[in-house]
Amino acid sequence: MPNLGIDVLFKGKNFLRLLGGLWAAVRISLISVAISIALGLVMGMLMTSQNKILKAVFRVYLEVVRIMPQLVLLFIVYFGTTRVFGWDLSAEYAAIIVFSFWGVAEMGDLVRGALISIPKIQYESAQALGMTGLQIYLYVILPQTIRRLIPLSINLITRMIKTTSLVMMIGIVEVLKVAQQIIEANRRTSPNAAFGVFAVVFLLYFIVCWPISRLAAYLERRWS
Amino acid sequence: METAYIEVHNLSKTYSAKNGNVEALKSVTLSIPKNEIFGVIGLSGAGKSTLVRCLNLLEKPDSGEVVIDGKNLLTLGKEQLRLRRQKIGMIFQHFNLLEQQNVLDNVCFPLEIRGIPIKQRKEKALELLQKVGLGDKAEAYPSQLSGGQKQRVAIARVLANEPDILLCDEATSALDPETTKTILNLLKSIYDSMGITIVIITHEMRVIQEICTQVAVLDGGTVQECGSVTEIFKNPKSRAARRLLLMRETEEMSDVG
Numbered sequence: 001m002p003n004l005g006i007d008v009l010f011k012g013k014n015f016l017r018l019l020g021g022l023w024a025a026v027r028i029s030l031i032s033v034a035i036s037i038a039l040g041l042v043m044g045m046l047m048t049s050q051n052k053i054l055k056a057v058f059r060v061y062l063e064v065v066r067i068m069p070q071l072v073l074l075f076i077v078y079f080g081t082t083r084v085f086g087w088d089l090s091a092e093y094a095a096i097i098v099f100s101f102w103g104v105a106e107m108g109d110l111v112r113g114a115l116i117s118i119p120k121i122q123y124e125s126a127q128a129l130g131m132t133g134l135q136i137y138l139y140v141i142l143p144q145t146i147r148r149l150i151p152l153s154i155n156l157i158t159r160m161i162k163t164t165s166l167v168m169m170i171g172i173v174e175v176l177k178v179a180q181q182i183i184e185a186n187r188r189t190s191p192n193a194a195f196g197v198f199a200v201v202f203l204l205y206f207i208v209c210w211p212i213s214r215l216a217a218y219l220e221r222r223w224s
Numbered sequence: 225m226e227t228a229y230i231e232v233h234n235l236s237k238t239y240s241a242k243n244g245n246v247e248a249l250k251s252v253t254l255s256i257p258k259n260e261i262f263g264v265i266g267l268s269g270a271g272k273s274t275l276v277r278c279l280n281l282l283e284k285p286d287s288g289e290v291v292i293d294g295k296n297l298l299t300l301g302k303e304q305l306r307l308r309r310q311k312i313g314m315i316f317q318h319f320n321l322l323e324q325q326n327v328l329d330n331v332c333f334p335l336e337i338r339g340i341p342i343k344q345r346k347e348k349a350l351e352l353l354q355k356v357g358l359g360d361k362a363e364a365y366p367s368q369l370s371g372g373q374k375q376r377v378a379i380a381r382v383l384a385n386e387p388d389i390l391l392c393d394e395a396t397s398a399l400d401p402e403t404t405k406t407i408l409n410l411l412k413s414i415y416d417s418m419g420i421t422i423v424i425i426t427h428e429m430r431v432i433q434e435i436c437t438q439v440a441v442l443d444g445g446t447v448q449e450c451g452s453v454t455e456i457f458k459n460p461k462s463r464a465a466r467r468l469l470l471m472r473e474t475e476e477m478s479d480v481g
Contacts, residue, residue, distance in 0.1 A: 128391075129381075130385065131337055139336075143322075144324070223324060
């Protein structure tokens with residue numbers, strides 16, 4: 001059996017460092033996902049409004065997010081704003097801003113799609129029962145919307161988690177960066193480490209994302 | 225002559241569609257007496273659905289008045305209208321239950337919205353389910369019920385608000401003739417026991433014949449004819465009424481055949 005080079009992970013605090021890196025990535029994605037879901041729900045509701053100006057603004061926002069590579073956004077927010085506006089953003093804040101900017105747009109669009117797929121008669125029968133606008137949203141529309149949203153938003157969430165590997169480009173030491181550092185530091189003693197360490201990184205991402213997709217499958221089954 | 229409970233004066237409503245405007249209602253005037261089962265019949269596109277949806281202002285008319293119990297709904301504020309709507313029950317062709325909640329919770333729902341404590345609303349909901357003959361289905365989900373049972377749940381739900389008016393918008397159109405009959409019987413027993421004004425919108429003459437005392441025939445957005453059911457069945461004056469009667473006969477023939 002060839003030497004996979006996993007042994008470097010057991011030298012010193014290497015494995016703990018790797019987990020620390022994973023936590024950095026997960027922390028950024030969790031905060032961004034939370035912001036994206038909360039603001040995305042609001043944004044999706046606003047996107048269904050008939051206001052033309054509002055609609056145009058959201059359209060442009062959504063297109064920007066879709067067209068711009070996340071890496072470019074990260075560079076603009078982290079490096080660009082420091083020079084132009086003199087903002088002293090930490091790399092982690094910059095990452096959270098970019099990932100939320102992305103997540104809110106996509107989540108908003110998913111919510112919009114789910115909302116307009118609810119038949120108009122649902123609103124009307126709720127109105128006929130004498131409910132307020134807020135009650136109609138909270139008790140009738142949102143529960144149905146959320147059910148349709150689960151599979152779509154889980155897809156978005158796991159994509160966001162995976163894309164956090166980009167943040168190493170603005171100097172955040174997340175799991176992939178730590179892995180690289182470990183491999184570099186042990187280049188001479190274990191030249192095969194690249195395979196083993198990256199394989200472990202893969203496993204770590206899997207361990208984070210898999211329960212989320214299982215949870216989604218469970219919720220879908222329970223609510224259908 | 226009974227006093228009118230629901231009055232509609234010169235009600236007009238035009239929808240703007242891509243290929244021109246559609247005049248759904250053209251200056252409709254109608255008065256519906258208290259404690260009556262009143263039918264509105266017409267073919268599809270006659271404007272009957274628009275008319276019934278104007279009665280609780282789900283649809284805002286372009287002009288005219290909707291006066292219920294002496295109050296013009298169009299002059300009510302948002303909050304007053306909402307509270308008035310709670311007393312105008314409405315049931316629909318496709319029932320519109322909450323599919324993720326069981327039958328009991330569906331019936332509890334309007335009570336929950338009104339802030340009634342959980343114990344009282346459960347009691348009341350069970351009582352209503354007994355009344356509509358679904359006492360044993362409280363824990364079932366709508367997907368496990370037949371169409372007729374779903375409509376019974378919808379009726380129980382609407383009764384939870386103790387309405388004084390019940391609007392039925394093609395409430396039996398998705399049901400087979402047998403089930404239609406049982407739902408109409410249920411409506412009749414509710415009418416007998418509660419003293420409620422029922423407005424039934426339908427395209428089926430047999431529904432009118434089965435349950436209504438008075439009927440308005442709607443065609444092309446105007447009332448063609450209005451009066452007692454027996455009178456109109458015996459001696460239809462308008463072309464629309466004659467056509468609907470003719471359709472009923474062919475329906476019956478096809479039922480036999």
